[in-house]
Amino acid sequence: MNGYVEAGYVVVLGTLGTYGVTLVARERSARRRVGAGSNKARNAAGAGTSARAGTSVPQGDASAREHRAVEEEGPGSAPRAMSP
Amino acid sequence: MLRDAVLVAGKDLRIEVRSRVGLNQIGPFAIAVLLLFGLALGPDRQVLAPASAGLFWVAVLLSTILAVQRSYAIESADAARDGLRLSGLDPAGIFLGKASAVAAQLLVLEAALTIGVALLYGARLSGALVLVGACVAGTLGLAAVGTLYGVVASGLRVRETLLPLLFLPVVAPVLLAATKAWDEALAGTPGRAGGWLDVLVVFAVLYVAIGIVAFGPLLEDG
Amino acid sequence: MSTPPRAVQSGRAAVAVALRVLGVTALVGVAATVWLGLFVTPPDEFMGNLVRLLYVHPPMAWVAFLAYGVASLASLLYLWPRTRAERFDRLAGASAEVGVVFTGLTLVSGSIWGRPTWGAWWVWDPLLTTTALLFVLYLGYLALRRVPGELHVRARRSAIAALIAFIDVPIVYLSVEWWRSLHQAPTVLNPTTQKTYVHGSMAWTLLLGFVSFTLVYIWLTAHRYRLAELQDLEDTEGLDVALAERRAEAVAG
Numbered sequence: 001m002n003g004y005v006e007a008g009y010v011v012v013l014g015t016l017g018t019y020g021v022t023l024v025a026r027e028r029s030a031r032r033r034v035g036a037g038s039n040k041a042r043n044a045a046g047a048g049t050s051a052r053a054g055t056s057v058p059q060g061d062a063s064a065r066e067h068r069a070v071e072e073e074g075p076g077s078a079p080r081a082m083s084p
Numbered sequence: 085m086l087r088d089a090v091l092v093a094g095k096d097l098r099i100e101v102r103s104r105v106g107l108n109q110i111g112p113f114a115i116a117v118l119l120l121f122g123l124a125l126g127p128d129r130q131v132l133a134p135a136s137a138g139l140f141w142v143a144v145l146l147s148t149i150l151a152v153q154r155s156y157a158i159e160s161a162d163a164a165r166d167g168l169r170l171s172g173l174d175p176a177g178i179f180l181g182k183a184s185a186v187a188a189q190l191l192v193l194e195a196a197l198t199i200g201v202a203l204l205y206g207a208r209l210s211g212a213l214v215l216v217g218a219c220v221a222g223t224l225g226l227a228a229v230g231t232l233y234g235v236v237a238s239g240l241r242v243r244e245t246l247l248p249l250l251f252l253p254v255v256a257p258v259l260l261a262a263t264k265a266w267d268e269a270l271a272g273t274p275g276r277a278g279g280w281l282d283v284l285v286v287f288a289v290l291y292v293a294i295g296i297v298a299f300g301p302l303l304e305d306g
Numbered sequence: 307m308s309t310p311p312r313a314v315q316s317g318r319a320a321v322a323v324a325l326r327v328l329g330v331t332a333l334v335g336v337a338a339t340v341w342l343g344l345f346v347t348p349p350d351e352f353m354g355n356l357v358r359l360l361y362v363h364p365p366m367a368w369v370a371f372l373a374y375g376v377a378s379l380a381s382l383l384y385l386w387p388r389t390r391a392e393r394f395d396r397l398a399g400a401s402a403e404v405g406v407v408f409t410g411l412t413l414v415s416g417s418i419w420g421r422p423t424w425g426a427w428w429v430w431d432p433l434l435t436t437t438a439l440l441f442v443l444y445l446g447y448l449a450l451r452r453v454p455g456e457l458h459v460r461a462r463r464s465a466i467a468a469l470i471a472f473i474d475v476p477i478v479y480l481s482v483e484w485w486r487s488l489h490q491a492p493t494v495l496n497p498t499t500q501k502t503y504v505h506g507s508m509a510w511t512l513l514l515g516f517v518s519f520t521l522v523y524i525w526l527t528a529h530r531y532r533l534a535e536l537q538d539l540e541d542t543e544g545l546d547v548a549l550a551e552r553r554a555e556a557v558a559g
Binding site: 233279302 | 439442443445446449450453462463466467469470471473474477478480481482484485488
Binding site: 002004005007008009011012013015016019020023024026027030031033034 | 336340343344354355356358359362363366404407410411414415418419421422522525526529530532533536537539540543
């Protein structure tokens with residue numbers, strides 16, 4: 001087969017494949033970090049609660065918070081109005 | 085809006101007259117670019133003269149970047165955006181004012197570069213109307229895009245590297261059309277430049293309009 | 307706090323399944339295209355085996371511009387007050403990153419096809435030149451997105467910059483086309499719109515190529531979008547952690 005043709009296919013498939021694989025890998029590690037982060041938040045809040053008798057700090061269930069944050073539509077903060 | 089524009093343009097130009105940075109730095113830079121092109125493409129005028137239009141406009145494009153960066157640098161150092169925002173002036177007016185000031189400086193620069201190109205590359209100037217027309221329309225487009233991206237980049241630490249990257253690809257059509265228009269003029273067939281001048285005018289009108297609308301929101305951010 | 311409603315949970319599971327199906331379909335499609343393109347289809351009478359690259363290069367170009375269109379539309383939707391939503395900003399960024407990959411591949415595959423065909427690694431073909439400029443525009447856009455800042459500030463700035471840049475693309479294309487037409491000898495065929503396809507297996511393979519790589523684009527963009535979501539989540543959680551720790555300190559101290 002023509003060397004150019006092979007080179008072309010290899011480059012295209014190789015690049016897309018590599019990109020796809022790295023993308024999934026990045027996604028997995030991000031997912032892991034997000035899980036760890038929400039645990040940290042809960043633990044930190046827990047430390048605060050146990051030090052203070054009585055009133056509890058309202059920390060939401062981590063997964064619920066994740067779901068809410070992810071499903072949330074609209075911008076995180078109030079949208080700025082465009083200037084006149 | 086227009087009153088604010090005149091105010092801002094006047095201020096910018098007055099600062100330039102007093103500080104002469106354009107004259108002392110951007111001008112020599114442009115001349116240096118012409119010289120370096122000359123060195124790169126060889127002493128043979130047969131090669132340089134036909135390339136004059138393109139080299140001229142590349143020099144103009146690069147100088148625009150400097151002029152725009154200067155335009156934002158003259159606002160108080162890092163608080164440039166805040167200063168402009170709090171001034172209470174109409175953002176569209178600020179845009180027009182700054183773009184006009186940049187355009188004015190560039191036009192002066194282009195006059196000098198035209199002489200430079202004639203001298204250094206042996207370009208035979210003809211079709212003056214087309215040459216001037218292309219300069220005016222092209223420069224307006226360049227100044228508009230530059231001022232727009234300038235405000236995007238002005239607050240950022242990466243502004244020096246980001247502005248050229250954002251600016252240059254977008255103004256590629258200006259480079260193309262202006263060079264072609266100049267080519268026709270210099271070749272003695274200015275009549276054929278009509279279409280290219282149209283492109284320049286459309287581009288300028290489009291991006292001035294976009295600037296008037298988009299400058300405000302861009303100014304608010306950051 | 308209550309657990310999320312069943313609808314939300316099953317909705318997200320459905321999306322995950324759909325994505326998996328999409329990925330497999332895309333993979334199968336690409337594999338089929340490669341197999342057909344390399345082995346089943348006959349060589350062209352003019353181009354010989356080089357025609358096989360034309361099952362890949364045009365789909366790359368199509369996706370490059372599709373991605374740009376999606377990014378532009380998403381930017382527009384983000385700026386329009388009535389449709390403003392974080393997901394459009396994320397979509398624009400995701401589509402742009404995938405788009406830049408395909409744009410680069412368009413240039414490389416076009417170049418590889420061009421070298422044996424016209425003897426040059428690059429020709430100033432209108433489509434190829436516009437694609438090259440599109441590549442740089444993408445890179446500028448992505449560079450701008452990487453500048454740190456508050457989410458909605460970054461989003462609006464990027465969206466406006468995207469529109470400023472992408473409005474330019476038609477102008478670039480028309481200018482370059484006109485520019486080229488002035489120099490093109492009438493006998494030279496426009497390389498990227500060469501129409502020597504024979505109907506039959508070649509046409510079907512090309513169609514399969516377009517469809518498969520479009521599916522690949524969608525799959526990649528969806529995952530890139532999800533990654534962006536997670537990264538934003540990570541940032542806000544970092545904030546939550548800091549706040550919670552601060553509160554804990556205040557309470558303990």
